[in-house]
Amino acid sequence: MELSEYVQRGIQTLADPGSFDSNAFALLLRAAFQSLLDARADEAALDHPGLKHIDPVVLKHCHAAAATCILEAGKHGLDKATLSTHLEDCKFDQDRIEIFCTEYQNNKNSLEILLGSIGRSLPHITDVSWRLEYQIKTNQLHKMYRPGYLVTLNVENSDSRSSPEISFSCSMEELQDLVGKLKDASKSLERATQL
Helix, strand or coil: CCCHHHHHHHHHHCCCCCCCCCCHHHHHHHHHCCCCCCCCCCCCHHHHHHHCCCCHHHHHHHHHHHHHHHHHHHHHHCCCHHHHHHHHHCCCCCHHHHHHHHHHHHHHHHHHHHHCCCCCCCCCEEEEEEEEEEECCCCCCCHHHHHEEEEEEEEEECCEEEEEEEEEEEEEEHHHHHHHHHHHHHHHHHHHHHH
């Protein structure tokens, strides 16, 4: 798990008992989890009376750093031992590591569901259908007599579990060009997998 220098500074500030006492640490950590997991959460979580004595700029910096650390831990599916090691590297003491890991374990399933729902991946082609269309006239009433193909790709989008269709029309030359490029891609993939 790699964190930017900005996030590391925020986490180290959060780990410092001089900046955040144990009560303020727990409140900020809870606010970070709440802001990630609850769509109705707002900045009011940072207005808690136990956090009033902390400079608002430092508070927001540490909140963003904690949220980033939580998301990265969830993204990588870290277990308690690995997360503890990362927190030790950020100068957390044992009590704060225990609080952080307990809060993380309590919210890990919800965090994984959240991260799974916002993933991005390319659509997967599940089927292809085509039909020959013959254009006789244009909208200007000119006679054309031009053959073409209407190609429909059935795709499955793993992010949204939907199966939209992508349709396009092409001439015979364009279709031959597409088929040639797909064959080239297939051969390239075969060569890459044989290495």
